[in-house]
Structure formats: C-alpha cells, structure tokens
Amino acid sequence: MLLERLPATLLLTGTAFILSLVCGTALGTIAGTRAGKWSDTFFTIVSLLLYALPVFWLGLMLVLLFSVQLNWLPPFGYATIGVEMTTWQRIADIAQHMVLPTLSLAAVYLAIYARLMRSSIIEVKQQDFIKTARAKGVTESQIVMRHLLRNAILPVITVAGMQAGAVVGGAVVVETVFAWPGLGRLIYDAVLQRDYPVMQGIFLVMSVVVIGLNLLTEAVYRMVDPRISVGSVK
Amino acid sequence: MGMNRREFGKLGLAAGMASVAGIPLGLHRAAGQTRGGTLSTITHPEPAMLVSAISQLQSTLTVGGKIYESLLRYDFDLKPIPGLAQSWSVSPDGLTYTFKLFPNITFHDGKPLTADDVIFSMTKILPETHARARPIFTRIESAEAPDPLTVVFKLKSPFSPFLGAFDCTTAPILPKHIYEGTDFKTNPANDKAIGCGPFKLKEWVRGSHIHLIKHEGYYRAGEPHIDEIIYRVIPDAAARSVALEQGTVKLTQWSDIEQYDVARLTKLPHLDMTTKGYEYFAPHLWLELNNRIAPMNDKRFRQAVMYAIDRKALLQRVYFGLGKIATGPISSKTRFYEKNVKQYEYSPDKAKALLDEMGLKPGADGKRITVPFLVTPSGELYRRVAEFLRQSLLRVGIDIQFEGTDVAGWIQKVSNWEYSMTTNLVYQLGDPAIGVSRTYISSNIRKGIMFSNTAGYANPEADRLFEEAATATSDEKRQELYSAVQKIVVEDVPIVWLLEQDFPTFTDKKLKNVTTTAIGVHETFGAVRFE
Numbered sequence A: 001m002l003l004e005r006l007p008a009t010l011l012l013t014g015t016a017f018i019l020s021l022v023c024g025t026a027l028g029t030i031a032g033t034r035a036g037k038w039s040d041t042f043f044t045i046v047s048l049l050l051y052a053l054p055v056f057w058l059g060l061m062l063v064l065l066f067s068v069q070l071n072w073l074p075p076f077g078y079a080t081i082g083v084e085m086t087t088w089q090r091i092a093d094i095a096q097h098m099v100l101p102t103l104s105l106a107a108v109y110l111a112i113y114a115r116l117m118r119s120s121i122i123e124v125k126q127q128d129f130i131k132t133a134r135a136k137g138v139t140e141s142q143i144v145m146r147h148l149l150r151n152a153i154l155p156v157i158t159v160a161g162m163q164a165g166a167v168v169g170g171a172v173v174v175e176t177v178f179a180w181p182g183l184g185r186l187i188y189d190a191v192l193q194r195d196y197p198v199m200q201g202i203f204l205v206m207s208v209v210v211i212g213l214n215l216l217t218e219a220v221y222r223m224v225d226p227r228i229s230v231g232s233v234k
Numbered sequence B: 001m002g003m004n005r006r007e008f009g010k011l012g013l014a015a016g017m018a019s020v021a022g023i024p025l026g027l028h029r030a031a032g033q034t035r036g037g038t039l040s041t042i043t044h045p046e047p048a049m050l051v052s053a054i055s056q057l058q059s060t061l062t063v064g065g066k067i068y069e070s071l072l073r074y075d076f077d078l079k080p081i082p083g084l085a086q087s088w089s090v091s092p093d094g095l096t097y098t099f100k101l102f103p104n105i106t107f108h109d110g111k112p113l114t115a116d117d118v119i120f121s122m123t124k125i126l127p128e129t130h131a132r133a134r135p136i137f138t139r140i141e142s143a144e145a146p147d148p149l150t151v152v153f154k155l156k157s158p159f160s161p162f163l164g165a166f167d168c169t170t171a172p173i174l175p176k177h178i179y180e181g182t183d184f185k186t187n188p189a190n191d192k193a194i195g196c197g198p199f200k201l202k203e204w205v206r207g208s209h210i211h212l213i214k215h216e217g218y219y220r221a222g223e224p225h226i227d228e229i230i231y232r233v234i235p236d237a238a239a240r241s242v243a244l245e246q247g248t249v250k251l252t253q254w255s256d257i258e259q260y261d262v263a264r265l266t267k268l269p270h271l272d273m274t275t276k277g278y279e280y281f282a283p284h285l286w287l288e289l290n291n292r293i294a295p296m297n298d299k300r301f302r303q304a305v306m307y308a309i310d311r312k313a314l315l316q317r318v319y320f321g322l323g324k325i326a327t328g329p330i331s332s333k334t335r336f337y338e339k340n341v342k343q344y345e346y347s348p349d350k351a352k353a354l355l356d357e358m359g360l361k362p363g364a365d366g367k368r369i370t371v372p373f374l375v376t377p378s379g380e381l382y383r384r385v386a387e388f389l390r391q392s393l394l395r396v397g398i399d400i401q402f403e404g405t406d407v408a409g410w411i412q413k414v415s416n417w418e419y420s421m422t423t424n425l426v427y428q429l430g431d432p433a434i435g436v437s438r439t440y441i442s443s444n445i446r447k448g449i450m451f452s453n454t455a456g457y458a459n460p461e462a463d464r465l466f467e468e469a470a471t472a473t474s475d476e477k478r479q480e481l482y483s484a485v486q487k488i489v490v491e492d493v494p495i496v497w498l499l500e501q502d503f504p505t506f507t508d509k510k511l512k513n514v515t516t517t518a519i520g521v522h523e524t525f526g527a528v529r530f531e
Helices: A002-033 A038-052 A055-069 A087-125 A128-136 A140-152 A154-177 A183-192 A196-224 B005-021 B027-032 B058-067 B115-129 B160-164 B237-246 B259-266 B299-308 B311-318 B348-358 B380-395 B407-415 B432-439 B460-471 B475-492
Strands: B038-043 B072-074 B080-082 B085-090 B096-101 B140-144 B150-155 B199-205 B209-214 B228-233 B271-274 B284-289 B323-325 B369-374 B398-403 B421-426 B495-501 B505-508
Touching: A002 A038, A002 A087, A002 A140, A002 A154, A002 A183, A002 A196, A038 A087, A055 A087, A055 A154, A055 B237, A087 A140, A087 A154, A128 A140, A140 A154, A154 A183, A154 A196, A183 A196, B038 B058, B058 B199, B058 B209, B080 B085, B096 B115, B115 B140, B115 B150, B160 B432, B160 B460, B199 B228, B237 B259, B259 B271, B284 B299, B299 B348, B299 B380, B299 B398, B299 B495, B311 B323, B311 B380, B311 B495, B369 B380, B369 B407, B380 B398, B380 B421, B407 B421, B432 B460, B460 B475
Parallel strands: B038 B228, B369 B398, B369 B421
Antiparallel strands: B072 B080, B085 B096, B096 B150, B140 B150, B199 B209, B209 B228, B271 B505, B284 B421, B284 B495, B323 B495
8 A cells, every 4th residue: 555655755855956056056046146136136026925825725826827828737646547548648647747746746855955955055155165166267167167056066965865755744734635545645645544553654664764865965065065074184 | 727847747747658568558549438447545544454344443334335335336316327237127016126137247356256156245244243223124035045146135025115224335245266365354364455347456556646546347348447546645625726736636526625615616617516426425514412311301402402503504504505404304405205294494583482491590690500512623623513503502601621532431431321412424325224313213222333323312102103104115215204203203392403514525527427426426436437
C-alpha cells in the first residue's frame, strides 16, 4: 500500500523541491545583486506574497484560473483515466497534471529560499574577497557565478535540507486539494480512520525520506564548499 | 458547452492512437447513437472494499450496486419491481415467499447464478456480515430451491416488511462457489468483487479511481448501454464542484456537492439536478437527546427544545432549502407516514414557559442550564448545524457546550450512551419496521451498538404498537397501528426531529436513466445511457 503511493509523492515533492530551490536561488540572486533597485523591490514583494499565501488557497485559485476559466490544465488527479496511451503520451499527460500541484507546493518554499538568498548575497557581496575579485578585473557576471553564489548559497542549502521534511508534510494539503494519490492523502485518510499501522508505516517511510535528503544535503555542502569536509580538519 | 481547447486536443490524441493501434474506436458512433461511452463520476469518500454484502459504507453501496445485484428493485413509492427475480408471490398467511429468477444470469467469472447462490447469500453470508440484513434474514426458517430458478423462503412468523428488504444495498447476491466454506470477510476474492451486476471491476488504483467495465454476459438483453464507469476519488469539496462544472465528471451523488454550491450548479445549462432517488433511505436528521440523564429525562425539556428550534430557518439557511421539516419519527417519503400528529411550531415563548414550569429559571446572564453537545464529526455541515442549534437554544436559555471528537470516538460515545446531545442522520430503509422502530423500541436498547435505541426511550405502549405493526399482514392495519404510535412518540419527543434531508444528484444533460428507482444512484446502471 505504501509503496503504491510513494512514487506519486516523491514525484510531486521532488519536483516541487527542486523547482523551489532553483527558482528561489535565482530570484534571490537577482534581487540581492540589485538590492535597492526596483527589480529587487518587486521580487521581494512577490516572494513576501507567496510566503503569506496559504497553500490550499493558492491551489484553489490556480485551479479557478487555469482549469475553470482558461481550461488549459486539468484541475486535479494524477493522469487521465481510462484512455490508452503510449509511454510518451503518458509522460506528457502526467506532466500536465503535475503543473498546478507542483506550483502550489513550490510557491511557499520558493519564497523562503528567495528571501534567504537575497540577504545572504547582500552580506557576501560586502566581503573582502569580492572586492579583491573586482579589483583584479573579473567581470561582474563571473563574480556572481564563481564567487558570490558559491558562498551565499550555503545557508539556503542548510535550510532546504531541514525543510525537506516539511515539503513532504505540505504534500498532505496539496494532495488533498488536487486529488493526488500520494502518501500525504493516505496519512490524511489514516488519521481520520484511526488507522494506526498505516500511520506508523507512513511515518517510517517519511523519516527515511527525510534522513536521505539530509544526507544528500551534507554531500551537496561538500561539493559547494570543500572546506566543510570533515577529513580536511587536521 | 462547446468543446474547449484541451478536450479538442484529447480527441485528436485519441483519434491518433486509434489509427495507430488499428482499433475502431468509433468516434462517429459515440457522437450520435445511444450505445457505448464512459461514465465518469465521483466516489467520496473512497470505499475500503467493494463487497456491499460485507461493508455498508455509503460509497461501497454506491459502487457495489453496479457489481452486485439483488432479487428486487423498488419504485419511488417503494413498491417492488423485478430485479434478478422476474416474479414473486406471497402466501396468504404471510409465511411463504416464492421468487422466480430470470434465466441465463451469470457471475462475472462466467459461472451461472442459480437459486443456490440466492439461498446461500441470504441465509449464510448476509446474517453473518450485514448488520441491518441480519435481523431480517434470520427470520427465515427454511429456504428451498425446487428448481434452479425458483427460491422459496419460509418465515418463522409473519413479517410484513420482508418483501421490502431485497434491494441491492440490503440483499446483494454473492457467488456460492467462491464463498462456500471460507471466512467471508477475509476471502481473497473480496478484492476481485465478483458479482452478477451489469458492470465488473477492471482496476482499482487506490487513492485515484475505480474502473468498472461492461459485464458481457449480463442477462438483460441490450444492457448495459454504457461501456465503462470510472469512479474518481476527489477528497476536496471545491475540486468536486469544479469537476462537475467543468464536465470532468458527469454525475455526482449524496454529499459530493456541498449544499451551498447546489443552487449555483443547478443553474448551469449543461446540468440536471434531482433530489429523487433517495426515497428508500429517506435520511432523517435529528438532534438526539440522552433520555437517561437530567434534564433530557423530562418530557417538558425535550418539548421545549423542539419549540425552541426554528427548523424552517435551519432548512433555508444551513441546508439551502434541500429538504423538508420532519414532523415525527417516520419520514413523509417512507410508507405509513402520519401527518396528523402534535405540531411543534417555532415558539421560543412556549419553550420558555415549559422550562419555567420545570423550575429551570434563568440566571443573571439569562442562562438556565448548560448541556454538553457532542459535535458529529462528519464534515463541515454538521458543524454548521451545531452552531445553528447553539444559537437557537441560547435564545431560550439553554447553553450547549461543544465537545469535539473523531468518527470512531463519536460512535463509541453515542453507542455507549456517554453523551447528552448530538446530531445524527439515520436512514429509514423503506419500512418503519426496519429503519424506524429500531430507534424507539425498548428491546433495542443495546449498549455498544450504533443505530440502536441509543437515546434510551422506553414506552410500553409504543413497544406494543411497533411490534404489532411489524407483524400485521394487511397494509390498512399497519397504517392504523403506525398512525397511533407516531402520535404517542411525537408527544413524548424522545428525539428532536429536524429535517428530512434531501441529497442532490447532478447529471450531465446527455446522461439519461440515472434516477429510476427509490435507491437512485445505488441502482445497477444497466439502463443508464448517453444520448
């Protein structure tokens, strides 16, 4: 039962997690490097808004706009049911169904990472090695990519690793709103029915996922900043 | 509704695939004729199993109705019409019931259905697994099959409502060759759900959908009309409304659509709405009072509560007009209803006078008494009802204090009499002897059993009349007895009857024959078709 539901949740949360990390970092970097300008103000307001929106409400509004009004995307579900499809058609179909739930789930975390990244960029920007780089005549884009980003992203990775669990938790709401047949829904139903064995099973699976993601975070740390490696302290 | 961009794309996709695979999907056929098509609808909540003989959760009964058929069906006036049985007769003494089955009925595994399967289901399976079928079918003294298409039941004593208990939610027929000698509840075949109805289970993706397809060997010529039914699991109320509005689902039933959305969706040009098809269940909404504890043990207090609630406002404001004010224990949709009973109009003054007479005088803050109220944990609607009742009762000085719990806790508390007040929705099940008397007769005061006489009402005269009415053989006599008992019970007010709740069934205008009997959406759907 759990294994049946796990892929759907991993697909949804994984995509949302990566999307929020990539977009959040990008937005935060843009805002941070242009601190004080209008684009910074704009991104800051947007991220604040996204952060403040309740996930289920955002989901419902997205459905109203993109499914009911515009009719571009399916409002809920995992895939079109009862139609035979080739593998590629099936993939395209699932991708279509994923857009709205992924966006709703990613929005909040995207906002958090963007704000974190922005302040981190502003802080790192004022450090000596950036001035040195600039004095050496390194181009601005090189400075951002090679020096700023690598140093500024560490707090984002820390928080992201800790929040991986919360993303899985947030899936409960999103999966309910979008009728997504994943673990989040299963835990919701299990709570309502007092199905303790199922709940224990889900907690176990979720713990494993969170631990796995934390290990991954550690590995990413070392890649981004080799100084953190334990072996290097001698 | 015109074809939108996405549907158009899908059509192209489907057409493309059909040509690639070389399958004649027959798009031209689906456009004009009445055969074929897919009915997409909702199951809410997702059932735990599909075998309606074993689980009687609402959604199990709805989906199971397509898979498992029964001997009879019932028209809107609850008169029996042929199901698996093409004819039936009752002996004059009311003891022998003979059913003639249709020929060529087969189960989904291809094996024929005979009188043996009927007898096995009624006398072996249902009395063990089906709580509300048990007291009915244990009245069978002997069951015989003189030939494979004839079933004869002999009862221990006359029981008039017997013929009213053969619908597919009470008496579904299961295959003997699969269940004989096994533990019915854990039989692995339960996952395959093998019945004899017009649709069989193809696939069940938990959390997503249940996919039923046509049973090719169905005994009724030309049925089923449609090829497949897809029950989608959509847990969110707003998403269910969107699905209906958008045309993703063509049918909704029971509580799929929230009351406040009904008026808006009814206006949509592509939808039809009816509240018919729930007559067999006739859900009765009431405020249950524990008659064992003060002040609910005083008839005057119960009458005061009855007077204090503006049930018309409850119907209009909370239920958006979907229902009717209940006047007593028997629903006006059920047989043997009596309308000439004591009327409790909305009158806070009468309520206050009764409370004064009891000696419950208002304190400095206007409150006379505080009573705990167990909020029924079956969704937002019950919460709103509770808030309405709190406001109403506060006006006459009765302060009810909410207590929260989950479904399991609620059942435990109510069935063990550990409550003061709560709301409940109870089905009447076609006949007062089956669905009504259980709440009021003292022999059914059984601790730990839900839907028994949990209020603890006991009146020897009511007991006698209910018992006589159940065994009387003529309808006139029964009406007389039920009329008498309704007058007594309404005077005593063991329970504060609120509403005969209506449920909306929405269908796409192109979908026909959905609501044809008193069990509505639980019906087999063999005759359902698109035009």
